[in-house]
Amino acid sequence: MAEKTEQEKRETVKELVKDARICMITTMTDDGRHVSRPMAVQDVEFDGDLWFFAYGDSDLVAQIGRHPQVNVAFSDTRHKSWISISGEAVRTDAPAKAKDLWSPALKAWFPEGLETPGLTLVKVHAETAEYWDAAHSSTVLTLIGYAKAAATGRQPDAGENETVRM
Template sequence: MAEKTEQEKRETVKELVKDARICMLTTMTADGKHVSRPMAVQDVEFDGDLWFFAYGDSDLVAQIGANPQVNVSFSDSKQKAWISISGEAMRADAPKKAEELWSPALKAWFPEGLETPGLTLVKVHADTAEYWDAAHSSTVLTMIGYAKAAVTGKQPDAGENETVRM
């Protein structure tokens, strides 16, 4: 298999993010502890930025204000794909962008829609992404590979694993 170019790797990340809607967004507290919470990525083509709706007075917004370095991880076990994106987060009070990203499903968390008091956006600009994509190997082949690795002591082939500068 030929080595992928950086652009091809970025395209793979883009496709994997598109398919995985829910992620875990990890921030750091003031006392240095990591905190992860499930978040829904807004349905917009991934261009290196991820967008989330949040309340302006939430712990999430306070934590990124103090330490903007975050990690966003996706897991899609059906597709056998995993992505870890490291980047910098910021609060983005951008009404036009919020209008563009809004979907009716968000009313479950923000009952007054775009008029919900304290509604804001969080933008994560990706610096790097690492992904594991085993979609092209069957479960049986993967299990055989793990069994073989256990016997031989060699690492199993778990599919494609790349780190990409965004």
């Protein structure tokens, strides 16, 4: 298989993010602990920025205000792919953007819709991404590969693994 170009790697990340949808975003507390919480990426075409709705007084928003470097991790076991995106997060109070990103499902977390007091956006600008994509391997072949690796002491072929600058 030919080596992928950086643009092809970026396109792979874009497709994997689109399929995964739910992620864990990791921030840092003032005392240096990492904290992760589940978040839903808003339904926009991934162009290097990930968008999330949050409450302005949440720990997430406070933490990115002091330590903007975050990690966003996706696990899509249905498609056998995993993505880890490192980037810089910022709170963005942009009513027009919020309106563009809003979907009715968000009312479960923000009951008054776009009028919910304290509603804000968090934008994560991706700097690097690493992904693992084993979608083209069947589960049986993957398990056989792991068993073979255990027997031979070699690392299993876990599919495509790339790191890309966004």
